Amino acid sequence: xGSQGSSGRESVFLLAVLVxxxxxxxxxxxxxxxxxxxxxxxxxxxxxxxxxxxxxxxxDDISITWHFQPEYSRDSISIFHYAKGQPYIDNVGTFKExxxxxxxxxxxxxxxxxxxxxxxxxxxxxCDVKNPPDIVGKTSQVVLYVFENVPVRYGVVLxxxxxxxxxxxxxxxxxxxxxxxxxxxxxxxxxxxxSAMEKGKLRLGRDSSKRRQPPVLYAMLDHSRLTKSxxxxxxxxxxxDSRKDRK
Amino acid sequence: MLLLLxxxxxxxxxxxxxxxxxxxxxxxxxxxxxxxxxxxNCTLGSLSDxxxxxxxSPNEWLQSVQALMILSIxxxxxxxxxxxxxxxxxxxxxxxxxxGIFQILAGLCVMSGAAIFTVRQSDWHQPSENLSFGFSYIxxxxxxxxxxxxxxxxxxxxxxx
Numbered sequence: 001x002g003s004q005g006s007s008g009r010e011s012v013f014l015l016a017v018l019v020x021x022x023x024x025x026x027x028x029x030x031x032x033x034x035x036x037x038x039x040x041x042x043x044x045x046x047x048x049x050x051x052x053x054x055x056x057x058x059x060d061d062i063s064i065t066w067h068f069q070p071e072y073s074r075d076s077i078s079i080f081h082y083a084k085g086q087p088y089i090d091n092v093g094t095f096k097e098x099x100x101x102x103x104x105x106x107x108x109x110x111x112x113x114x115x116x117x118x119x120x121x122x123x124x125x126x127c128d129v130k131n132p133p134d135i136v137g138k139t140s141q142v143v144l145y146v147f148e149n150v151p152v153r154y155g156v157v158l159x160x161x162x163x164x165x166x167x168x169x170x171x172x173x174x175x176x177x178x179x180x181x182x183x184x185x186x187x188x189x190x191x192x193x194x195s196a197m198e199k200g201k202l203r204l205g206r207d208s209s210k211r212r213q214p215p216v217l218y219a220m221l222d223h224s225r226l227t228k229s230x231x232x233x234x235x236x237x238x239x240x241d242s243r244k245d246r247k
Numbered sequence: 248m249l250l251l252l253x254x255x256x257x258x259x260x261x262x263x264x265x266x267x268x269x270x271x272x273x274x275x276x277x278x279x280x281x282x283x284x285x286x287x288n289c290t291l292g293s294l295s296d297x298x299x300x301x302x303x304s305p306n307e308w309l310q311s312v313q314a315l316m317i318l319s320i321x322x323x324x325x326x327x328x329x330x331x332x333x334x335x336x337x338x339x340x341x342x343x344x345x346x347g348i349f350q351i352l353a354g355l356c357v358m359s360g361a362a363i364f365t366v367r368q369s370d371w372h373q374p375s376e377n378l379s380f381g382f383s384y385i386x387x388x389x390x391x392x393x394x395x396x397x398x399x400x401x402x403x404x405x406x407x408x
Contacts, residue, residue, distance in 0.1 A: 154305040161314030166321070169352070 029055040030137030034127050037143050040117045048142055050103070050110040050127035056134040060085065064103065064110035067126040067139075068095070076126065080112055094120060117146050248407060255404070258397045259330070259350070263323050265390035266357065270316040273300075274381030276368065283372065284383060285313045308367040315360030316387070322353035323394065330401070337406045347401030354394030361387045 031053045040046035048066070066080035079090040080099055087101040100113040110129055114121065121144060128139040273284035280291040282298070289300040303309060326349035333343050361384065372378065 154302075155310070157307045157310035158314045158317075161311050162318055162321075165314075165318050165356075 029134045030129060030131055032127050032129050032137065032140040034125075034140040034142040037145070039145050039147060040121075041147055041149055042117055042119065044117055045113055045115045046117060046144065047102070047111060047113050048125050048127070048144070050112075050129070050140065052108050052110065052127075052129045052131075054108070054129075054131045054134050056131055058105055058108070059132060061132045062105050063130045064105065065128040065130075066110075066112060067128065068123060069126070070120065070123040073123070082110065094118075114144075119146050122146050255397065255400060256330075258393065258400075259323070259327050262350075262353075262390055262393045262397060263320070263327065265386050265393065266316070266320050266323055266353070269383040269386035269390060270320060272383045274383040275364065276372070276378040276384070277381040278378045281378065282381070283378070284381075285309065285316065288372075304371040306367075306371040308363055309371050312360045312364045312367075315356045315363070319353040319356035319360065319390075319394075322349045322356060326350040326353060326398075326401075334406070339406060341406050343401040343404055343406070347398045350394055350398035350401055354391050354398060357387055357394060358391045361391070 033051045033053075034049060038046055038048065050064070050066075061084070062082075064080075064082040065078060067076045068079045069076040077093065079093065079095050080101070081088045082101070082103070082105070089099045089101065090096060095114065098115045100115065102113055103110040110127060124141050124143050126139050126141045129137075270285065273282055273287060273289060275284040276282070282289045283303065286303055287300045288303050289298040291297075292299055326346050329349060330343060330346040333341075333346055337343070364384065364387075
């Protein structure tokens with residue numbers, strides 16, 4: 001009996017914990033998301049994306065701040081601030097005239113672009129969003145690495161070579177089969193014409209009717225260039241003749 | 248006839264085994280304390296008798312060697328498959344052109360892979376390390392003439408009942 005009671009109490013306690021976590025978690029209400037790591041080349045631009053999720057409506061008092069902590073440095077400096085619908089961009093420090101605001105708070109986006117990257121931009125960028133009264137939440141950090149040229153990712157060449165060669169072989173096979181198919185078909189039609197012609201000739205030869213030969217000759221003269229069509233007509237004429245002869 | 252067929256298949260399978268072994272086994276370059284291959288880079292620890300392996304360098308040429316070795320295996324397997332297909336479908340007196348072409352392609356792939364490795368191997372390690380070519384590398388070169396030979400046999404061979 002006692003044990004049952006204790007288990008019941010435990011379950012109630014568990015339920016309380018569950019409910020409290022479910023209710024209490026949202027009080028940590030603003031969530032900010034950035035990439036973990038981003039690579040860029042010297043002189044190019046890089047987009048530092050920052051999105052957030054807030055329980056509250058996006059108020060007019062929303063503020064977005066980007067901090068920058070250079071590599072091997074403990075100090076963090078503020079490089080961008082957005083407040084009261086107005087972006088304020090660093091115009092004295094190292095990022096002077098290099099930051100562009102591309103975000104839109106109403107779309108829960110606080111991204112910036114850094115142009116003309118330098119080696120000194122190596123470091124950690126922190127995105128911080130406050131949406132009063134929703135101000136409790138973690139910031140999110142992205143580490144920027146600036147390279148002379150971004151190294152080729154492992155496996156890209158491998159995949160490209162394998163894919164390329166296999167694709168090439170496939171294309172060649174398809175072309176070869178198409179050519180062979182066309183050639184066989186042409187050969188077959190030629191064969192048919194030839195056999196038809198020979199039949200006609202045989203019939204003609206057997207009958208040796210001089211009366212019907214002139215049309216054939218005319219046809220040959222008319223289409224002297226297109227020997228094929230001439231031969232066709234010839235064969236057709238021959239067939240026609242034979243048919244007539246049969247009658 | 249059956250003996251010939253068996254011989255061809257044995258030749259083909261041995262080419263395949265050579266290709267697989269040379270691609271997988273970690274013995275392309277060896278020295279006393281160091282073994283490298285297409286995929287990893289192992290060094291004998293100074294204290295223990297354990298090899299410490301790291302992924303090989305992402306050098307483009309090394310990647311192309313890897314790709315060519317894989318391609319040669321693919322082509323050789325495909326060729327064996329096609330051989331069995333053609334064995335049953337080909338008309339009497341026909342030649343195993345398709346099988347032979349793929350086997351020759353496999354041979355050419357191995358050749359270019361091994362050639363690239365020979366020329367470019369100094370790109371991904373220091374030349375001072377006094378490495379010599381290991382048995383996987385030799386097997387790759389042995390696979391080349393065998394693959395070409397079996398390819399040529401396929402092309403010459405006529406099917407009989």
